[in-house]
Amino acid sequence: MMSKMKSNDRAGAPVAADTTTAVQAKGRRKKHLLTFALTVIVAWGLGTFAYIYFYPHLLYNRIERAE
Amino acid sequence: VRRRTTITDVVQGIIVGGVLAFFTANLIINAEIKAMQTTVNGWSITLKCGQLGSGILLRAACAKDIPAANLPEEAVYWTATVDGAGHTLNGQHDYVLHFPPGGLPPNDAFWSLTMGDAQRRMVANPIDRYNVGDRSGLVPNADGSIDIYIQNTAPTSHESNWLPAPTGDFMLWLRVYQPGAVILSGEYHVPPVVEGK
Numbered sequence: 350m351m352s353k354m355k356s357n358d359r360a361g362a363p364v365a366a367d368t369t370t371a372v373q374a375k376g377r378r379k380k381h382l383l384t385f386a387l388t389v390i391v392a393w394g395l396g397t398f399a400y401i402y403f404y405p406h407l408l409y410n411r412i413e414r415a416e
Numbered sequence: 417v418r419r420r421t422t423i424t425d426v427v428q429g430i431i432v433g434g435v436l437a438f439f440t441a442n443l444i445i446n447a448e449i450k451a452m453q454t455t456v457n458g459w460s461i462t463l464k465c466g467q468l469g470s471g472i473l474l475r476a477a478c479a480k481d482i483p484a485a486n487l488p489e490e491a492v493y494w495t496a497t498v499d500g501a502g503h504t505l506n507g508q509h510d511y512v513l514h515f516p517p518g519g520l521p522p523n524d525a526f527w528s529l530t531m532g533d534a535q536r537r538m539v540a541n542p543i544d545r546y547n548v549g550d551r552s553g554l555v556p557n558a559d560g561s562i563d564i565y566i567q568n569t570a571p572t573s574h575e576s577n578w579l580p581a582p583t584g585d586f587m588l589w590l591r592v593y594q595p596g597a598v599i600l601s602g603e604y605h606v607p608p609v610v611e612g613k
Contacts, residue, residue: 385429
């Protein structure tokens with residue numbers, strides 16, 4: 350009986366380790382995706398505002414340099 | 417394989433967000449240009465540019481549409497890319513802009529009708545004429561009306577009233593300096609550009 354249990358424990362150990370690694374990897378992917386998505390949203394919003402705000406300055410600077 | 421880090425997430429996010437911002441901002445500015453214009457007879461005009469205190473979106477739209485625009489009291493600008501029937505102006509067709517007697521744009525300075533190609537550039541032509549106006553010797557008709565011939569080849573016996581057009585799509589600017597009160601009030605409308613027969 351004892352030897353049977355030991356045998357089962359040994360067999361189960363790699364499976365548990367694999368599952369833990371997979372869960373950790375999934376968590377890391379989720380974290381990376383969240384960081385990326387949040388950065389996109391912030392850059393999109395701020396970038397849109399900044400482009401509209403600075404558009405006249407950029408345009409007139411370009412015209413002045415061209416003259 | 418490179419490992420993803422927070423730095424790479426942020427850098428890639430900024431790049432993607434920046435590209436999206438560029439296109440979004442241009443869409444918004446173009447929408448504002450359309451919204452601020454009034455179009456009658458194919459001629460679009462705005463009287464909102466050049467004034468201090470305008471919102472940032474209006475300032476951007478004015479800068480893109482009419483760079484360095486004057487106050488409306490100093491100058492107004494009409495643009496046309498379509499004829500009176502709504503068809504795109506193209507040098508394959510001949511057009512006439514007919515001002516009825518007393519129907520020229522009222523002003524205290526001068527007016528000018530300028531030709532531009534689809535990229536808003538001046539159009540090379542055999543008589544080096546890039547615009548016509550109240551100082552270019554336009555010949556009126558017997559009833560006092562004025563016809564301006566807008567076409568690629570010279571109109572027979574009307575060359576003095578000819579504004580040369582390119583062979584492809586083109587646009588027209590009508591500028592009026594120190595415009596009259598009826599222009600500033602929005603009562604004056606430029607006649608449509610009509611395709612000749």
